[in-house]
Structure formats: structure tokens, C-alpha cells
Amino acid sequence: MTLEPLAMPWLDAPLAQLLAQQRGHALILQGRFGDGLLALGWRLARAWLCESGGPRPCGQCGSCHLADQQTHPDLRPVLPETWQLALGLTAGEEGDGEGKASKRKPSKDIRVEQVRQAIDWSHTTSGRGRGKVLLLSPADAMNEVSANALLKTLEEPATGLRLLLCTEDAGQLLPTIRSRCQSWRLPSPEDAPVRAWLSQQGLNDADDLLRACQGQALSAWQAAQQGWRADAWRALPRLVAQGDAQSLSALAPPDALRQLQQLCHDAMAVAVGGEPRYFDRQALPARLRLEALVPWSRALAQAVRQQDHPWNAGLLIESLVLQGQAALAPAAAVSPRRAAAQRPATLRP
Ligand SMILES: [Zn+2]
Numbered sequence: 377m378t379l380e381p382l383a384m385p386w387l388d389a390p391l392a393q394l395l396a397q398q399r400g401h402a403l404i405l406q407g408r409f410g411d412g413l414l415a416l417g418w419r420l421a422r423a424w425l426c427e428s429g430g431p432r433p434c435g436q437c438g439s440c441h442l443a444d445q446q447t448h449p450d451l452r453p454v455l456p457e458t459w460q461l462a463l464g465l466t467a468g469e470e471g472d473g474e475g476k477a478s479k480r481k482p483s484k485d486i487r488v489e490q491v492r493q494a495i496d497w498s499h500t501t502s503g504r505g506r507g508k509v510l511l512l513s514p515a516d517a518m519n520e521v522s523a524n525a526l527l528k529t530l531e532e533p534a535t536g537l538r539l540l541l542c543t544e545d546a547g548q549l550l551p552t553i554r555s556r557c558q559s560w561r562l563p564s565p566e567d568a569p570v571r572a573w574l575s576q577q578g579l580n581d582a583d584d585l586l587r588a589c590q591g592q593a594l595s596a597w598q599a600a601q602q603g604w605r606a607d608a609w610r611a612l613p614r615l616v617a618q619g620d621a622q623s624l625s626a627l628a629p630p631d632a633l634r635q636l637q638q639l640c641h642d643a644m645a646v647a648v649g650g651e652p653r654y655f656d657r658q659a660l661p662a663r664l665r666l667e668a669l670v671p672w673s674r675a676l677a678q679a680v681r682q683q684d685h686p687w688n689a690g691l692l693i694e695s696l697v698l699q700g701q702a703a704l705a706p707a708a709a710v711s712p713r714r715a716a717a718q719r720p721a722t723l724r725p
Pocket residue numbers: 426427428433434435436437438439440
């Protein structure tokens with residue numbers, strides 16, 4: 377696995393633009409990871425270090441080969457351990473000599489030790505003489521201590537060092553970090569090239585998939601790799617309305633929670649007269665009550681915040697599906713007894 381699992385043609389123009397315009401030593405790349413943001417950062421770094429002198433990484437020279445093997449001495453990606461695992465990268469020297477790194481839960485943060493090691497690395501001599509690139513992603517995964525450790529390097533970088541900070545939301549970075557970097561935003565690609573690309577990858581009829589992934593092609597491809605199924609997606613509103621948690625129990629808990637949140641989002645949108653974003657309108661119950669959905673939405677948000685706690689994930693999802701069943705119940709669901717009491721006396725048996 378690599379930081380750029382597939383060539384994404386809509387990144388070509390942004391790469392050319394970046395190579396033509398980028399002059400400073402520190403750049404914030406903002407955009408959506410599901411559109412290929414990290415791949416763009418990786419390609420830009422490879423292009424800077426490529427020894428062919430061409431307008432993009434050639435894929436042939438010694439530098440490109442080392443980058444492809446994740447062994448380039450002058451290119452250092454710094455990612456949270458959870459990302460390293462998801463991308464199939466080894467933790468490498470991030471074991472930080474504690475000896476118990478393997479027993480620790482993988483960190484979602486870019487830890488201060490990672491930043492300090494990267495700063496030390498930046499002061500060593502460039503291995504191939506074309507400078508060095510430090511790629512931090514997602515840069516907002518740096519906590520305040522990590523970010524502060526990086527500040528001095530941003531102010532006075534070692535000679536030839538370039539810093540790339542990838543993030544979906546630059547607003548999450550410290551103002552002191554932002555003010556020391558140039559900023560650039562990756563536009564989301566048009567629909568047509570995304571569909572053509574998905575079709576090239578063997579994913580035809582990707583309407584539901586793209587909707588579920590908010591139009592993000594790389595996310596859609598990854599979801600398909602992980603066994604995402606359109607029929608299961610279409611059935612989800614009905615199954616949750618029936619209190620059936622079985623289809624969700626096969627998913628990793630974060631994925632199950634995200635799908636429930638997407639369903640809840642759409643139900644709330646419809647309840648206030650808006651349009652659903654992820655599901656077909658027809659797949660959702662006809663009449664929805666906002667007051668019933670709000671508590672479910674809160675419970676889901678809380679579960680997402682606490683998903684690292686050692687809950688029994690299966691029980692948690694089951695309970696959230698049952699709350700969803702109640703929340704999705706139609707507005708006119710009045711108990712037969714109450715309905716009888718409300719009937720005019722003359723019609724009573
Ligand atoms: Zn090259």
C-alpha cells in the first residue's frame with residue numbers, strides 16, 4: 377500500500393498549478409481526503425524530489441523508486457498511527473524506544489515524539505541533494521504540544537526543507553501555524569471524470585456509492601474495496617425502522633456509527649422539509665418527527681465521541697438501532713387504545 381494507491385487524473389492539473397506557483401517553504405494543502413488530498417501531497421513531494429527534471433514525478437528515477445518503496449531518505453511522511461495502519465505503512469522508527477509501543481493503542485494524534493524526531497531528521501544532511509520534504513497529514517491531528525514543537529521549524533527551517541501540511545480544515549490548525557504557511561485548496565473534481573474513473577476501476581452504477589461517500593471518489597473506491605454493497609445501503613433505512621441491527625453488526629463500529637449518522641441526518645433533513653443527502657427520499661419513512669429524531673442524533677454524536685471507550689460495540693450499535701427505530705416511527709403511530717378513546721362515542725363497539 378502507498379500514500380497514492382491509484383492514479384487519480386483530476387489531481388494532474390492541481391499538481392501542475394502547485395509546481396508552478398508554490399514558492400514558500402511551508403504549504404497548507406486543504407481539501408477532502410476522499411478526493412485524494414493525501415495522494416496530491418505525496419505526488420507534490422515526489423515531484424519536488426524527482427531527479428528527471430520533468431513537470432511531474434517520473435516514476436523511473438532513483439528518487440521516485442525510493443519514494444515508492446517508502447524508503448526515501450529525504451521524504452518523511454508523518455501520520456498518526458491509526459493512519460499508518462489503515463494505509464498499510466509500517467510504524468518504522470516511530471516506536472520511539474519505549475519498548476511498549478506495541479502494547480499501546482494506536483494513536484489518532486500526531487504525537488510530539490513524531491514531530492521531534494522529524495525535526496531532528498530535518499537537520500541531517502540531505503541524502504540525495506535535492507532538499508527534503510516533511511509531509512504532515514492530517515496536520516490537524518497535531519495536538520497543541522506537537523504543533524508548538526513544529527513552530528520553530530516553520531519559522532527557521534533547515535536549509536532545503538519543505539513542509540507540506542494536509543488538512544480537511546485549516547481552521548483546526550493553530551493560527552500561529554497558519555500564519556507561517558502558504559495555503560492552497562484542492563477543488564473537488566467534477567462528477568464526470570469521477571464516474572469515468574470509478575468505471576475504470578470496475579465500479580459501474582456507482583450512484584448510491586457516490587452518494588454515500590458524498591461524491592468523494594477515493595472514499596467510494598475504498599468503501600467498495602471494503603465490501604460496501606448498494607443493496608445493503610438501500611435497505612438500511614427500512615432495517616433500522618424495523619429495529620434490525622444485523623446488517624450493521626458486520627461493519628467496523630466506526631463505519632456502522634457513520635451510516636447511522638448519515639441516516640439520522642437525512643431523516644432530520646426530511647423532517648424539516650429539506651432534501652436527503654445520502655439516501656433516496658423513497659427509502660426514508662414518509663412522515664418523520666424532528667422531536668423524535670433529535671435525541672437519537674444526540675445519542676449518535678455521543679457514541680462517536682466515545683467510540684474509543686471499551687464499550688461492547690455490538691450492544692452499543694444494537695441500542696442505537698433500537699433508538700433509531702423509535703425515532704423513525706411514523707408521526708401517526710398512536711396506540712390502538714388511545715385511538716379508540718379518541719373515536720366519537722357513537723362509533724365505539
Ligand atoms: Zn523521478
